[in-house]
Amino acid sequence: MARFILTRLGQTLVTLALLTILIFVLARLTGDPTPLVLPSEATEADRAFFREQYGLDRPIHEQYVVFLRNVLHGDFGISFRYREPAFNLVLMAIGPTLQLAGVSMLVAVMLGLPLGIAAALRPGSWLAAAVRAYASFGQAVPTFWSGLMLIFLFAITLPLLPSSGYGEVENFVLPAVTLGFYASASVTMLTWANMTEALRSDFVQMERVLGIPRRLIVLKHALRNASLPIVTYLGLQFGLLLGGAVVTERVFAWPGVGQMLVDAILNRDYPVVQAAVMLTAVLVMTINLAVDLLYAVLDPRVSRS
C-alpha cells in the first residue's frame, strides 16, 4: 500500500516537472515580453534593468531554474494588464470555477447514474434505447451551443433564470445544467457498462439463487462493484469539467479561471496564462492522485494485500 502511494506520488511529480518545462518552453516561444510590459517611452536602460530583473539575459537553462524557483514560490510574475501578481488573480478566480465544476458534477452524477443503472437493468428495452440516444446526443453537443440554447429558452423566451452573473443560487442553474448535461453523457455510458458487467458477474447469479432480494443485489452488491471504476472515472471527469468550464464560463460570463485564461490570451497577458494553466494542472493531478488513493481504500483487494 505504501509502495503504491509512493509510486503514484513519484509519477505525479515527474509529470508535473515535465509540465513546467513545457510551459516554460511555451512562454519562451512567445518571445521577449519586455515591450509588452514596459511603456513604449521606456529607455534602453529601463529595458535592460527589466531583463536583468526577470533573468531574461541569462542562458536558457538558468532561466528555467529561476522560473521553477519562482513557480514553487507561487510567483508567476505581475499581470501585464492588472498590475497585480498573476498567481493572486488566478487564485481568486479558482473558487467560482471549482464551485461550477462541483455543482455540474453533481448534476452529471444525478442524471447519469440513474439513467445508466436503469438501462443496465432493462437491456434491450425502449428505455435502454432512449438512454443510448440521450448519451450519444449529450456527447456530441458542445457546451457553448447547449448553453446558448438554454439561455434562449429560459432567459429570453421564458425569462425565468438569469443568463449571466455570479453569486446567487439561480445563477448556478443554467451553467451547471449546461456543463452537467455534457458530463452526464459519459457518466451514463460508463455506469451502464459497469453495471451490466456487475449484474452478469458470478456473485450476482449466486446471490440470486440464494434468494437475496433484488433490491439488495442491485444496490449493495452490483452497484458497489460497478462504482469502483465509476469513482475513478469521476476523478478524471472532474478534470474534463474544469476544461469544459472554460467554455461554459465564457457563455455565462462566469468569473472563473477559464474566463480569466481566455481574456489573458486575448490580451497577451502571459503571466496570467501561465499561472492559470499551472494551477489547473496541479489541481487536476491532485484530484487524479486522490481518486487513485480512494480507489485503493475502497477495494479490499488493493488495500488488504
Added chain:
Amino acid sequence: MTLPNEPLLVVRGLNIEFGPPERPVRAVADADLTLAPGEILGIAGESGSGKTTLCSAIMRTLPRSARVSGRVEFAGKELLSLSEREMARLRGRDLSMVLQNPMTSLDPLYTIGNQLEEVLRERRRGGAEVRPGGAVEVLRRVHLTAPELRVRQYPHQLSGGMRQRVLVGMATAAAPRLLIADEPTTALDASIQDEILILFRELRDTAGSAVVIVTHDLSAIRRLSDRVIIMYAGRIVEEGPTAEVFRAPRHPYTRALLGSLPRIEDEEVVLQPIPGQVPDLARLPPGCAFAARCPVALDACRAERPQESTVGERHRVFCWQAAAGGAA
C-alpha cells in the same frame, strides 16, 4: 407437506428453447425426472448437454430470452407458474444452488462474515432472530478452519476450496430441502474435491436434504449419488441406480462416457476420448442425436428417435439397440 414416499421434485416434459422461434436451439428436450426427499441424484454429460440449463430452469434463473414449457413441481408447487417474487421467497430457503465457479461467486468487496450474515438475515425462517455467532457456526458446519478469522476476511484472502466451503455453507444455511450443485468440484484441486463432496453427503444425512449434483466428473457421481441421469444433446438418454448404471451401462453413450474415464491400467492413466463431436443443437438429426458417434448405430437409429424402455428396476434407457436387447 410431503409424505415420506411422495417425491420432492417432479419434472415432466420440460422443454427449453433459445434463439429465433423459426430456428430454435433446443437446450433441453422432453426432460422427465423425479427426486425423492433426501435422495442424491447425479446428472452427467459433456458440456452443452443441457444439464446446467435444466438446473437453471428448476431454479427459474434462465435468461428472459429462454422459452420454457412443461412442468416443474417442487413439494407440490408448480414452480414455472410462480411469480418472480414467490420464486425468490423459495430460493435459498427451500431450494438452493451452488454455482460453478467458487473463485468468482463471492462479492469481492465484502467480508465473508458480512455476506454470510446477509444470507442468514434474508433466509431465516419466520421471524427467527439472527444470532451473533451464526456466521461462524455456518463455517464450522462446513469444516472451514479458523472460522472466527475467516468471517473477517475478504474472498481474495481465501483459497478456492475455502471459498467453495463458504458457498456451500451459504447455500445450505437454511437447511433447504433441495440443493443443486453445478460442477462443485471442477474448479478445485483434486486433493480437496473429495472433502467438498463429503459435505453434500453430510447435508443429506443431517438435514435430510435432497441433492442434485451436476458434473462431467463421473467418479464424483459414483462416489456420492444414489441415482444417476446421463444427458446427451439436451435429452436424458439413460437413468438408473448409480451402482447398476456403472456396473451395466445400457446406452452406448453411457458406455463411451465410462470408457472415457481415466483408468489406471498397468500404472498408467488411460483416457479414451469419445470420437466425433457434440451435435449442433439447432440442427439435430431426426433420429437419435448420438447416432453419428455411436459405434453400433443402425439405420433405424438415424431415422427415428428412440423411445423409452425399461431395462431393470427403475432403470430406463432411450436406445433402439438397448430396447431390442441387441447391443446390451
Added chain:
Amino acid sequence: MSATAEERPAGAGGLLGARLWRSGAGRPPLLATAICLLMVVAALGGGAIAPYVPDEADFTAILVPPAWAEGGSLAHLLGTDQLGRDMLSRLIAGARISLLTAGAAVLAGGTIGVTLGLAAGYLGGVVEAVIMRIVDAFLALPFILMALAFVAALGTGVGNIILVMVLTNWARYARLVRSEVVSIKKRDFVLLARVAGLRPWQIALRHILPNALTSILVLAVLDVGRAIILESSLSFLGVGIQPPDVSWGLALAEGRTYMTVAWWLTVWPGLAIVLAVMSFNALGDWMKAGFDPRGRL
C-alpha cells in the same frame, strides 16, 4: 472469439469494410455515414456547391429568415446573417474548415503519435520511459486547456490552430500504439520474424503496425468528432479561426448578439456541429464494436 482469429495477422482477411461487415458489428449506421459523406462532399466542393461567396456581405439582405419562415426568401434557404451573408454558404465553408483542421490534426497527430508509440513499445527501456512520461505530461491537462496554453504561445488562425490540435492530439495515439505493440510483441508470428532475422524496424512496419492498424483507425474516426468540438470551441472563444475564414464556432459567437431577433444564426451552426460529431462518433462506435469487441479503447 476463436484463437485462430486472434493469431491471424491483420490484412489477411481482405478489405477492412468487408471484415467489418462480417464481424458481427451489425449493420453500418447508414444515416451517420451519409452525413459524414455529405460533409466530405461539402468540404471538397466548397465554392462550387455553395450558392454564394460565404464572406460576401449583402446589405440589401440583412438578417433574412430561413425560406419557410415569415419574411424568408428562396434565394437564401437557411437565411442570412447580420451582414447579409448566406447561412447555407457559410455552413458549407464551415464544414470545409472543420474537416480540414480535424483531418490535419488526426493525420499529423496520428502519424507522430504512432511513430513515437511504436518506438516506445518496441524499443522499451529508457526510450519508452522518456516517451511515456512526456505522453503523461501532454495528457495531464484537459485537452481544451492544453490547447489554450498552446494557442497562447503560437497564436490563432487556421495554420496555428492545426498545429495546436496536432500538439494536443498525438499523445493519445502514442499511448494506444505502445500498449498494442507491447501485447503484439509477445505473439508467435512476431517472435518468429525476430528469429528469422528481420530488423526491428522491418518487424515494426510489416508485422506490428498492420495488427495495431484497426485500433488506430477506430481512434482516428472517434477523434474527428473530438477535433471538430475542439476547433469550434476555440473559434467560439475567439482564439481559434479568425475572420474572414469561416468556422461554425466562430459563426455561433458572432450570431450570439442577434439571438433574440435571429435564432437561425445560432441554431444552424450548432446543429451542424452536433450532427457532424454524432455521425463521426456513431461511425467510430460501429467500427469499435466490430474491431474491438473487448472494449480496450
